[in-house]
Structures are given as C-alpha cells and as structure tokens.
Amino acid sequence: MAISSVSDPLPPLNKPTLPPFPTTIPTAPLHRISLSKLLSHDPRESSRLFTACKDLGFFYLDLRSTTPGDSLLADAAALFDVGEDFFNLPLEEKMKYDFSGQKSYFGYKGFGTAVIDRKGTRDRNEFYNISKNDILALSPPLPSPHLLLPHHPLLSSFIRTSHTLVHLLLSHLNTHLRLPPSTLQNLHRLHHLSGDQVRFVKAPPQDPSDSRTALGEHTDFGSITILFNRLGGLQVLPPGENAEWVYVRPLEGDAIVNLGDAMVKFTNGLLRSNLHRVVAPPGGQKGETRFSVVYFNRPEDEVLLRRRALGKRVGVFREEEWERGLGTERVGGRL
Ligand SMILES: O=C(O)CCC(=O)C(=O)O
Numbered sequence: 001m002a003i004s005s006v007s008d009p010l011p012p013l014n015k016p017t018l019p020p021f022p023t024t025i026p027t028a029p030l031h032r033i034s035l036s037k038l039l040s041h042d043p044r045e046s047s048r049l050f051t052a053c054k055d056l057g058f059f060y061l062d063l064r065s066t067t068p069g070d071s072l073l074a075d076a077a078a079l080f081d082v083g084e085d086f087f088n089l090p091l092e093e094k095m096k097y098d099f100s101g102q103k104s105y106f107g108y109k110g111f112g113t114a115v116i117d118r119k120g121t122r123d124r125n126e127f128y129n130i131s132k133n134d135i136l137a138l139s140p141p142l143p144s145p146h147l148l149l150p151h152h153p154l155l156s157s158f159i160r161t162s163h164t165l166v167h168l169l170l171s172h173l174n175t176h177l178r179l180p181p182s183t184l185q186n187l188h189r190l191h192h193l194s195g196d197q198v199r200f201v202k203a204p205p206q207d208p209s210d211s212r213t214a215l216g217e218h219t220d221f222g223s224i225t226i227l228f229n230r231l232g233g234l235q236v237l238p239p240g241e242n243a244e245w246v247y248v249r250p251l252e253g254d255a256i257v258n259l260g261d262a263m264v265k266f267t268n269g270l271l272r273s274n275l276h277r278v279v280a281p282p283g284g285q286k287g288e289t290r291f292s293v294v295y296f297n298r299p300e301d302e303v304l305l306r307r308r309a310l311g312k313r314v315g316v317f318r319e320e321e322w323e324r325g326l327g328t329e330r331v332g333g334r335l
C-alpha cells in the first residue's frame with residue numbers, strides 16, 4: 001500500500017508498466033498552463049489561463065517543480081492504489097456505501113447503475129465519491145470502509161492541496177473578470193459546507209464487440225475539476241459545427257483541469273464548461289483497466305444551484321427527464 005515514506009523518490013503518476021498512449025491518433029490541443037508561472041503571477045500565463053477557460057474550459061496544468069504541484073502528484077499517485085484496493089472489495093461490501101437511496105451523491109455507484117443517454121443505456125464504470133465535508137470533519141462522519149480509514153490523512157492532504165490550486169485559479173479568473181477582490185474564492189471557502197468530493201473511477205477493459213461509452217457525455221456541474229488520468233479514454237467535443245470527439249492524452253506531471261457549469265452560470269456564459277465523455281482507452285491501452293482520481297470543487301451549499309446529479313441513476317431516471325438532467329451543453333447554442 002502506497003503511502004511513501006519521506007526518503008522514497010516521488011512515485012511516478014504514470015505506472016511504467018502501462019502501455020503508452022498511441023502517437024498516431026488525433027488528440028485535443030489543450031493549452032498547457034504552468035502552475036509555477038501562475039504561482040509567480042506571470043501576467044502572460046494568467047492571460048493564457050483566461051483564454052483556455054473561455055475557449056474550451058479544459059487545459060493541462062503542469063504541476064512539476066512546485067511545492068503544491070509535487071505534493072498533489074505524489075498524493076494522486078498514492079490514491080490510485082487506494083482506489084484500486086477499494087474497488088477490489090467484494091460487491092456486497094461496496095454496496096453498503098451506496099447512499100443514493102438517501103439522496104446523497106457521496107459513496108459508491110455500482111457498475112451499470114447509471115444511464116448514459118436518453119435511451120437508458122447503462123454506463124460501464126464504478127465510482128466512489130468521498131466528501132470533503134466528511135474528511136475535514138465539517139459534517140458528521142459517513143460510514144466508510146475500514147480500508148479507507150488509514151488513508152484519511154492522505155485524502156485530507158489531497159483535498160487541501162487541490163483546494164489551494166482551485167483558489168489560485170479562481171483568483172486569476174477573478175482578476176480577469178474584474179470582480180471585487182476574492183469574489184469567486186468567497187463562494188468556495190475550504191471550511192464551509194459544499195459538495196466538493198474526491199472521486200475514484202474504475203472502468204474494466206472492454207470486449208472489442210462492446211463499443212459502449214464508459215461514462216456518457218456530460219458537463220461537470222460544479223466549479224473546477226482536477227483530474228488525474230494514466231490511460232487515455234477521456235474525450236472532449238471541441239466547439240464548432242462539424243467537431244468530432246477527440247481523446248485527451250494524459251501527460252505525466254500534469255493534471256487535466258476543466259470548468260463546470262457553476263462557472264458558466266457565475267459568468268453568464270463567458271467561461272466554458274465543455275462536453276466530455278469516457279470511452280475505451282485507445283490502441284495498445286485497450287486491454288487495461290482504467291482508473292481515474294478526481295477532485296470536484298463545487299460552490300458552497302449556501303450558493304443556490306439546481307441539483308441534477310442523481311437524475312441519471314437507474315430507478316430515478318425517466319426518458320422524459322433526460323433533458324432536465326443535462327448541463328449547460330446548450331448555452332449559447334454551441335453543441
Ligand atoms: O475518468 C475520467 O477521465 C473522467 C471522469 C469524469 O469526467 C467525471 O467523473 O465527471
């Protein structure tokens with residue numbers, strides 16, 4: 001189990017044993033924003049960030065050679081192993097943490113228990129969502145599998161560092177938007193109740209005859225998502241009439257960051273929350289089990305936004321409700 005001691009070298013985010021992402025397929029041309037430059041308030045990098053948030057709402061954040069970035073990379077690498085151990089628990093154990101019946105979005109979502117389109121096609125992945133409120137003891141503890149308890153300090157570190165980076169990004173955006181100081185940051189305070197969560201995702205390898213999407217097309221409904229991928233599979237649909245889905249190549253040393261619908265609402269459509277989905281990893285990665293580690297930042301609970309996350313769960317889902325479960329995909333007619 002993977003928490004390294006101080007003297008260990010940093011664990012690489014990309015396991016050397018995984019087959020590489022193919023060099024021959026088209027990929028999304030995401031801007032690569034340097035955390036180091038954002039930390040030193042480099043004006044050009046700050047403008048590049050603002051542009052990336054307006055144009056696509058998805059970018060790479062190069063975390064290397066910075067104190068918070070190296071810490072986040074190390075925590076994410078350790079959490080890949082924790083997530084894998086969690087998913088290896090027996091299904092009946094994992095099902096004890098499915099709280100969807102209590103209208104909670106935290107906890108376990110089993111394989112195939114959500115729908116990915118209006119026809120009701122089932123997804124093909126598992127999630128485990130861990131609440132920031134819970135790990136930072138802002139709310140009464142939720143039931144948790146024993147194997148996760150020793151990792152609460154690691155989860156707390158990952159949450160705090162992710163949140164620090166979210167605040168840095170928000171402060172740059174706040175300046176470009178010419179809002180009164182700290183307006184955006186004050187909607188996302190660390191020690192206030194919010195739906196922020198860490199998510200572990202697992203999708204098993206896909207039979208070649210099974211072309212199902214693992215996670216259906218969607219926009220994220222929070223503010224800022226920080227995503228760690230080792231394998232391809234994530235795709236974005238760039239803006240424009242004849243756009244096609246393209247893979248996002250995972251980069252070692254970088255997080256993939258995207259804005260969610262809350263940022264679109266806060267800025268009346270100026271910033272973009274882009275459609276994305278997860279399909280089978282490409283090329284030689286196809287036979288691998290795909291794991292992701294994600295931090296979802298959301299506005300504080302006091303900030304009113306319509307809840308829609310549970311509308312896609314099987315049992316709750318109704319075809320006529322599909323449209324209501326969509327995000328800001330149609331804002332500005334940009335589908
Ligand atoms: O697993 C991924 O790469 C993306 C996951 C995602 O988009 C989500 O959980 O909202």
Ligand SMILES: [Fe+2]
Pocket residue numbers: 218219220276
């Ligand atoms: Fe997403």
